[in-house]
Amino acid sequence: MGRIELYFDVISPYSWIAFEALTKLNEKWNIEIQLKPFYLGEVMKRSGSRPPALVKAKGIFMVADLDRSSKYWGIPLNPCPEFMRWMKTYTTEDAQKVLLTLQKNQPELLEAAAREFWLRLWSRGQKIFEKNDLLEVLKTIGARDIEGTLTESKSSEVANLLEENISTAVDQGAFGAPWIVVHDDNGDEHYIFGSDRMHHIADILSLPLLSKI
Numbered sequence: 001m002g003r004i005e006l007y008f009d010v011i012s013p014y015s016w017i018a019f020e021a022l023t024k025l026n027e028k029w030n031i032e033i034q035l036k037p038f039y040l041g042e043v044m045k046r047s048g049s050r051p052p053a054l055v056k057a058k059g060i061f062m063v064a065d066l067d068r069s070s071k072y073w074g075i076p077l078n079p080c081p082e083f084m085r086w087m088k089t090y091t092t093e094d095a096q097k098v099l100l101t102l103q104k105n106q107p108e109l110l111e112a113a114a115r116e117f118w119l120r121l122w123s124r125g126q127k128i129f130e131k132n133d134l135l136e137v138l139k140t141i142g143a144r145d146i147e148g149t150l151t152e153s154k155s156s157e158v159a160n161l162l163e164e165n166i167s168t169a170v171d172q173g174a175f176g177a178p179w180i181v182v183h184d185d186n187g188d189e190h191y192i193f194g195s196d197r198m199h200h201i202a203d204i205l206s207l208p209l210l211s212k213i
């Protein structure tokens with residue numbers, strides 16, 4: 001029946017688009033989608049890639065492209081004027097570790113937590129980097145043992161989970177996000193970069209692609 005792994009980082013608006021697009025498409029597809037939080041900063045470092053927003057022409061293009069994609073999928077994406085400054089000051093490593101801790105202990109909250117991180121950073125212009133930001137996300141999604149979750153997110157066990165997702169993706173050839181692994185019925189793996197390859201995923205898995213949902 002096919003299976004997809006979605007490697008993502010909440011710093012990445014295109015990861016949000018892939019997440020919501022796959023969620024909508026999966027209302028029809030009904031395939032297994034496994035979420036794989038990784039840390040895009042480290043993926044870029046190891047693969048020799050760099051954030052597109054740091055290349056002037058790509059940054060300008062991205063604003064229009066994100067607007068089109070978010071309208072197409074009905075995602076309330078609203079780039080924040082502070083984003084470039086925050087990108088130079090903070091990282092999403094702690095947020096990604098919180099997601100991995102939830103995946104381990106309260107997996108039913110993982111989707112809601114990832115969406116809340118994206119809504120904060122990419123819709124409401126709120127930070128997602130410091131302890132208070134993480135506390136607010138955990139509170140909003142109704143997580144239990146919030147302090148314990150934050151403490152565990154700093155453990156070596158969670159650091160190892162993050163490292164596993166980073167190194168697996170980089171070994172597969174990842175250089176950015178979203179990085180999507182499609183497992184077909186023959187047991188083969190297909191590596192996809194971007195939220196704009198839904199037609200390839202449908203084709204690989206012989207699934208219908210609705211032109212607009």
Ligand SMILES: N[C@@H](CCC(=O)N[C@@H](CS)C(=O)NCC(=O)O)C(=O)O
Pocket residue numbers: 011012013014015049050051052175176177178193194195196
């Ligand atoms: N065309 C892709 C663009 C995805 C993209 O630019 N992702 C950024 C992170 S938000 C990235 O990792 N870029 C790496 C690169 O362009 O080399 C899409 O529509 O999803």
